[in-house]
Amino acid sequence: MHSGENRLGALPSRLPRGADEGAEPQPGDSLPDAAAGPLVRPYTMTGGRTRPGSIELDLISVVVAARQHVEQGTLEPEHEAILQLCRRPLSVAEISAHLDIPLTVIKVLLGDLISRGAVLARAPLPTAQPPQMNVLQAVLDGIRRL
């Protein structure tokens, strides 16, 4: 009944103002869970590990393959695939997307490569600090140039 009014009438209000309609309906709730993808057990290729050792990597940590040679025999195919990909700097998220391997797994595999010196990582901005003004200015200029 009242859902019809919402379309052309007053917008629902975020902050509580007595009426609670509009607070509860969440279209996302009706979506089938299948939208989230199948259940997987991706840790076979990491030997059951779910954490990348002591190396802190997040979604946008940028990594690049080091130029030094790593004995190929000691690497898993997934490690080699990562090394191939990150001959140029790439983020953890991009590597995960390109190889179609979940982020958590990529972080573990990258941790292996970093600890061997085969991959170098640059951490993102420290989260506790606001971004530097010069970085913001560069971002602003870069977007304007698009």
Add this chain to the structure above:
Amino acid sequence: MASVGSEEEAGTEVIPLAVKILIAGGFGAGKTTLVGSVSEITPLSTEEVMTEASLGIDDLNGVEEKTTTTVALDFGRITISDGVVLYLFGTPGQDRFWFMWEELAQGALGAVVLADTRRLETCFHAVDFFERRGVPFVIAVNRFDGAHAYTEHEVREAIGTGPDVPILMADARSRESAKDVLITLVEHVMTHHTPAVTG
């Protein structure tokens, strides 16, 4: 130890600094469309895997049948310069993936909340989240064909944000419009340059 990561190797690699902006909003509000409008790559999709343990149940150590579930994240990339890369991350539209927002928000420059006036309430959670976390954000009202055109004032009233939060009308399909949204956000961040609230 002697050969691993010698300064010669490390010194020759230029690893750019990565920064990110979040694009939030309800399911179907146009997040991936906006990312695609400005990204230099076709938006990519990656998956984060959730184990039961990382949902906060720590007693499962040693239990063999750990179930996991995956959350898809869409993102795009803009190379700012040799030294800086900007990533645009769409937030998961479903509330049950709320946990992902914490990691996404960490270190983010700011956020765009895409509002769909046909179901405005679907962006309220995002506004709540960014307000609480102290993440600077702007609200972009994505114009959908056939949707009633509300004024900025009406949208501001409904969402209940102060005058300091920019609200602008946008078309997520348009590169120029998407650029305007991002420029408004970065300018907003620069003028309200206060330390981000952590934890």
